[in-house]
Amino acid sequence: MKKKTFYEKSRKKWGFFFSLSFLSVIAVCAIFADFLVPYSFDESNMSDKLCGFSRDHWLGCDLYGMDLLSQLILGARSSLFLSLSVVFLTTLIGCFVGSLVTLYSRQLDTFFLQLTETMMALPSILVLLCLGSLMELGPTTLILVLAFTGWMGPARLVRAKLLECREFDYVLSGRALGVSSLRLTFRYLLPNLYSPLLVTSVFGISGVVLTEATLSFLGLGPQNMASWGLLIHQGRSVLFEAPNLSLIPGSLIFLLILSLNILGDRLKRSFFL
Amino acid sequence: MGVYILKRLAGFIPTMVLLILMTVTLLRVTPGDAVDSILGDYASLEEKNILRAKLGLDKGVLEQFLSYLKDLSSGNLGDSLIYQKSVLSLIKERFLGTLKLAFFSVSFAFFVGVGAGVLAVFWRGKKRASLIYFLSLIGVAIPNFWLGPLLILIFSLGLNLLPVSGYTEPAHYVLPVLTMGSSLVAIITKMTSESLEMNLRADYTRTARAKGLSFLHTLLTHVLKNSFISIMTIVSLQFSVLLTGALVTESIFDWPGLGSLVLEALRNRDYPLVQGCVLFFGFCYTLVSLFTDLVYVFLDPRISLVKEKEIF
Numbered sequence: 244m245k246k247k248t249f250y251e252k253s254r255k256k257w258g259f260f261f262s263l264s265f266l267s268v269i270a271v272c273a274i275f276a277d278f279l280v281p282y283s284f285d286e287s288n289m290s291d292k293l294c295g296f297s298r299d300h301w302l303g304c305d306l307y308g309m310d311l312l313s314q315l316i317l318g319a320r321s322s323l324f325l326s327l328s329v330v331f332l333t334t335l336i337g338c339f340v341g342s343l344v345t346l347y348s349r350q351l352d353t354f355f356l357q358l359t360e361t362m363m364a365l366p367s368i369l370v371l372l373c374l375g376s377l378m379e380l381g382p383t384t385l386i387l388v389l390a391f392t393g394w395m396g397p398a399r400l401v402r403a404k405l406l407e408c409r410e411f412d413y414v415l416s417g418r419a420l421g422v423s424s425l426r427l428t429f430r431y432l433l434p435n436l437y438s439p440l441l442v443t444s445v446f447g448i449s450g451v452v453l454t455e456a457t458l459s460f461l462g463l464g465p466q467n468m469a470s471w472g473l474l475i476h477q478g479r480s481v482l483f484e485a486p487n488l489s490l491i492p493g494s495l496i497f498l499l500i501l502s503l504n505i506l507g508d509r510l511k512r513s514f515f516l
Numbered sequence: 517m518g519v520y521i522l523k524r525l526a527g528f529i530p531t532m533v534l535l536i537l538m539t540v541t542l543l544r545v546t547p548g549d550a551v552d553s554i555l556g557d558y559a560s561l562e563e564k565n566i567l568r569a570k571l572g573l574d575k576g577v578l579e580q581f582l583s584y585l586k587d588l589s590s591g592n593l594g595d596s597l598i599y600q601k602s603v604l605s606l607i608k609e610r611f612l613g614t615l616k617l618a619f620f621s622v623s624f625a626f627f628v629g630v631g632a633g634v635l636a637v638f639w640r641g642k643k644r645a646s647l648i649y650f651l652s653l654i655g656v657a658i659p660n661f662w663l664g665p666l667l668i669l670i671f672s673l674g675l676n677l678l679p680v681s682g683y684t685e686p687a688h689y690v691l692p693v694l695t696m697g698s699s700l701v702a703i704i705t706k707m708t709s710e711s712l713e714m715n716l717r718a719d720y721t722r723t724a725r726a727k728g729l730s731f732l733h734t735l736l737t738h739v740l741k742n743s744f745i746s747i748m749t750i751v752s753l754q755f756s757v758l759l760t761g762a763l764v765t766e767s768i769f770d771w772p773g774l775g776s777l778v779l780e781a782l783r784n785r786d787y788p789l790v791q792g793c794v795l796f797f798g799f800c801y802t803l804v805s806l807f808t809d810l811v812y813v814f815l816d817p818r819i820s821l822v823k824e825k826e827i828f
Contacts, residue, residue, distance in 0.1 A: 258653075357530070364531045364802050365538070366756035368763070369794045373542050375782055453659060457760055460661040461767060461779060475661060479768075482665050483673060490669075493662030501657035 259509050262502035269499060273320040280313040305477060305488055315492060317469035322499070325386060326451035330444045332390035337397025338436070342428045345405045355402070359395040367392035367454065375463040382465045385458070389451060397443060401436060408435045438514040442507055449503035456496050471496050524809050528802055535798040536588070539791045540581050567597075571787065593792040598784045603792035606777060613683065614762050614773035620693045622758070625700035626751065630740075632701070633708025637716070638735060648705065655702025660761055664695040664768035681770040692769045696761040700754055707750040711743040718742075745815055752808035755801050 272279060294304045305311055344355040370392055374380060380388075405428065408414070417431050458464040459472025466473075471492040478488030568574050575583065587594065593603040632648050639645040671678045671691060682688040715721065716739055724734045759775075766775035774793060781789035 357527070360527065361531045361534050364805065365535065365798060366759060366801065368756060368760050369797055370538070372778060372782065372790060373539055373794050377542065377785075377787065449657075454760075456659060457661060457764060461763060463782065472661070475665075479665065482668065486665075486669055489665050490662070493659065493665070496659050497657055497662060500659070501654065504653065504657055 258505045262505040262509075265498055265502045266506065269319050269323065272316045273323045276316050276320045280310075280316050305474065311474070311488065311491065314469050314474055315471070315495060318471040318474065318492065319495075321382070321465075321468050321470055322452055322455065325382060325389075325455050326448045328386050329389045329393065329451045330447040332386070333393045333447065334397050334440055334444055336390065336394040337401050338433065338440075340394065341398040341401025342405060342433065345402055345409070346424055346428060352402075355398075359399055362392070363395050365392065368457075371458060371463065380458075380463065380465055382468055385455065385465060389454065393447070393451075396447075397440065400439060400443060404436050404439060405432055408432050438510075442511045442514065445503055445507035445510060449500045449507070452496065452499055452503070520813065521810060524806060528806055531802045532799065535795060535802075536584065537581060539794055540584055541577060570595075593795070594788040596781070596789040597786045598781075598789070599786075603789050606789065607774065607792060607796055610772060610774045610777045613771060614766070614775060617689075617692055617696060617765065617771060617773060618758055618762060620689055621697035621700065621761070622751070624693055625697040625704055628697075629701045629704025630708050630747065632705040633712060634735060634740065636705065636709040637712045638732060649709075652702040652705040655698050656706070658698060658702075660695050660699060661764045661768065663698055664691070664765060667691050667694060668768075683771055692765050692771055695768065696758070696765040699757060699761070700751075703750060703754065703757075704747065708743065708747055711746040712739055715739045715742050745812065748808060748811065748815070752804055755804050759797060759801075 305314065340355070344352045367389060370388055371380070371385075374384070374388060378384070409432070414427060414431055417427050422431070455464060455470065456472030456475075459470045460476045462476055464470055464472060474492040475489045478485065478492070482489055565574075591604060593607075595602055596606060599606060632652070636645045636648040636652075639648075668680055668691065672680045678690050679685075679688055680691075712735065716735075718739075720742075721734060721739060724738050725731070729737075762773060763775040763779065765771065766773045767779055770776070774796070778790060778793045780786075781793065
C-alpha cells in the first residue's frame with residue numbers, strides 16, 4: 244500500500260482536531276446557554292435595530308433589536324436538542340423494528356422490505372410541506388415527523404446486520420445452551436451494532452440539523468424558538484444592509500455540519516466499516 | 517428480465533396509493549379543524565361549509581379517497597383556493613422553470629463531479645488530490661440557503677458581474693445553478709472517486725495494466741465504465757436533495773418554478789394546491805427511481821438476476 248504524504252496525514256489530524264473542538268464549543272454553548280447569553284431570548288431594544296459590531300452587542304443586532312450572539316447561543320441549544328431527539332428516536336425505532344422482523348416470520352420480513360421501500364419514496368420535506376399548510380409546526384411535531392420519515396434507514400441497517408451476525412458461532416452455542424431468541428437478539432446480537440449505529444447517528448444528526456435549518460429558512464419551521472435557519476430567514480430581507488445577520492448563522496450551520504461529517508468519516512474509518 | 521421489470525412496475529402502485537392516502541388523510545389528522553386553519557378565525561359558517569364540501573371533508577375517508585382517485589384518473593387535481601384556476605394548469609405553467617433549473621444543475625454537477633472524481637484518483641497521493649477531497653468535504657457541508665446569499669453578495673453586489681434575479685438570459689442561470697448544484701457536485705465527486713478506487717483493485721484492472729494500457733487509459737475506458745452504476749445510483753438518490761434545493765434556490769432567486777409555487781401556496785394556506793404539488797413531486801420521485809432501476813438492467817444485465825431475488 245502506498246504511503247500517505249505528510250500533507251494528507253496532517254490534514255486529517257487537523258480536520259479531526261478542528262471538528263472535535265468546534266463540536267465541544269457548540270455543546271458547551273447548548274448546555275450552559277442560560278449562563279452564557281448576554282441578553283435573554285425575548286429581550287429586544289428597537290433603538291439597537293440592525294446595529295453593527297459593538298461592545299454591547301458583539302455580533303450586532305437583528306431586525307427587532309435582539310442581540311445576535313444570544314440568539315446564536317440559544318439556536319445552538321435548539322438545533323442540538325432537535326437533532327439529538329430525532330436521531331435517538333429513529334435509532335430506537337430502527338433497533339426495535341429491525342430486530343422484530345428478523346425474529347419472526349418471513350412474511351413479516353417481506354412486508355417490512357416493501358413498506359420501507361415505499362416509505363423511503365416519500366421525502367420528509369413533502370410530509371412537512373403538507374403539514375405546514377395546515378398547522379404551525381412546533382418543535383414536538385417537527386421531531387415526530389422527522390422521526391416518522393427517518394426510521395427506515397436505521398431499521399434496514401439493523402435488519403441487515405442482524406441477519407449477517409446470526410451466522411456467527413457464538414449464536415449457535417447460545418442456541419445450544421437454550422437461550423431464547425429474544426434474549427439472543429438483545430444480549431448477543433444487538434451489541435454488534437454499536438459501531439455502525441454510532442456512525443449513522445452522527446451522519447443522521449448532521450442531516451437533521453440541515454433539514455431543520457432549511458425548513459426554518461423557508462419560514463416553515465417552529466416560529467417561537469431560537470433557530471439558526473430562522474435567523475437567516477429574517478436576515479434575508481436586509482442582506483445588503485446587514486450581511487452579518489444571515490452570514491454568521493449560516494457559517495455556524497456550515498461548520499457544524501462539516502465537523503459532524505468529519506467526525507462521522509473518521510469513526511467510519513476507525514471501525515473499518 | 518421481463519419479470520423483474522413487471523415486478524418493479526407493480527411496486528410503483530403501493531407507493532402512489534400511500535402518497536395519495538397521506539395527502540388526503542392529513543386534512544383529518546391535523547389537530548383542530550383543517551377548514552378553520554385555512555380560512556382563519558373570521559370566516560362565516562357558510563364559507564366554511566362550502567370549503568368543507570370542496571375539500572371533500574363532508575364525506576367519509578374512504579369515500580373521499582375514492583372520489584379523489586376518480587378525479588385523478590381524469591386528470592383533475594382540484595382547484596386552487598387563491599388563484600381560481602385548476603391546480604393542474606398551475607403546475608403545468610411552472611413545471612418547465614423547475615425542470616430547466618434542475619436539468620442544468622444536474623448536468624453541471626454530473627460533469628464537474630465525475631471529472632473531479634477522476635482527477636482525484638489520477639492524482640492520488642498528490643497535494644492536488646487532497647485539495648479536491650477537501651473541497652468536496654466543504655461542498656457537502658455547505659447549505660445552499662447560505663451559499664445563495666453569499667454568491668449574490670460576492671458576484672452581484674461586490675463584483676457586479678451577474679444579475680440577482682430574472683430567468684430569461686443565460687447569465688440569469690449561473691448563480692441559481694451554482695447554488696443548487698454545489699452539494700451535488702461534492703456528493704458525485706466523493707462517490708466517483710470512492711467507486712473508482714474500489715474498481716481499481718479489481719482483477720480486470722490488473723489485466724488491462726498488464727497488457728500495457730496506461731493508467732489514464734485504464735481509468736477512463738475500463739474502470740470509469742464499471743463505476744457508472746454506483747454513480748447513477750447516487751444521482752438518482754439525490755432527488756430529495758434536488759427537491760429541497762429547488763425550494764430554497766427558487767425562493768432566493770425569485771425563480772418562477774414549482775418550488776416557489778408551493779411556498780406561495782403554503783403562505784396562503786392554499787391546501788389543494790399544496791396537495792397537488794406534493795402529489796406531483798412524489799409522482800416524479802417514484803418515476804425517477806423506477807427509471808433508474810430499469811436503466812440499471814440495460815447498463816449491467818447481472819443486476820436483474822440479483823434484484824429479482826432481493827425484492828420478493
